[in-house]
Amino acid sequence: xxxxxxxxxxxxxxxxxxxxxxxxxxxxxxxxxxxxxxxxxxxxxxxxxxxxxxxxxxxxxxxxxxxxxxxxxxxxxxxxxxxxxxxxxxxxxxxxxxxxxxxxxxxxxxxxxxxxxxxxxxxxxxxxxxxxxxxxxxxxxxxxxxxxxxxxxxxxxxxxxxxxxx
Ligand SMILES: *[C@@H]1O[C@H](CO)[C@@H](O)[C@H](O)[C@H]1NC(C)=O
Numbered sequence: 001x002x003x004x005x006x007x008x009x010x011x012x013x014x015x016x017x018x019x020x021x022x023x024x025x026x027x028x029x030x031x032x033x034x035x036x037x038x039x040x041x042x043x044x045x046x047x048x049x050x051x052x053x054x055x056x057x058x059x060x061x062x063x064x065x066x067x068x069x070x071x072x073x074x075x076x077x078x079x080x081x082x083x084x085x086x087x088x089x090x091x092x093x094x095x096x097x098x099x100x101x102x103x104x105x106x107x108x109x110x111x112x113x114x115x116x117x118x119x120x121x122x123x124x125x126x127x128x129x130x131x132x133x134x135x136x137x138x139x140x141x142x143x144x145x146x147x148x149x150x151x152x153x154x155x156x157x158x159x160x161x162x163x164x165x166x
Pocket of ligand 1: 040042043044045046
């Protein structure tokens, strides 16, 4: 994908995520790049089982365990204990973004995954992909996910006046 197209996708996702009224320190631009790196932020990907025991859904490729760690957010009027509540949430752009925010909130105190002395979007991307418990594993840097994230994040930072925001 060209840089221009990446920039457009990232910025579009960031505008959408800016509408998500969530708590926490994960900025809309950051959610946009994590979404972009996961599926090109495609809300139509649905659920798949890439290998036995794995089940990932929605534009952020969220697992049931991740959703549970995030506190089982649900779409409006849904019941977190209802069968299908997980899929309904993580296939929805807003609810999946809220899941990511809450997941990052849970692990933020242990959040300096790349050990550079600050907790920023790069750490959130590592946490998203590797899980909050294993986010310090440097092997993430060789993944396509990480390369896509880095490309998006550079574009977003270059486009953001002042840059450097997380
Ligand atoms: C989104 O994912 C669906 C299902 O995999 C696919 O058919 C569609 O082409 C994708 N859309 C984009 C814009 O990539």
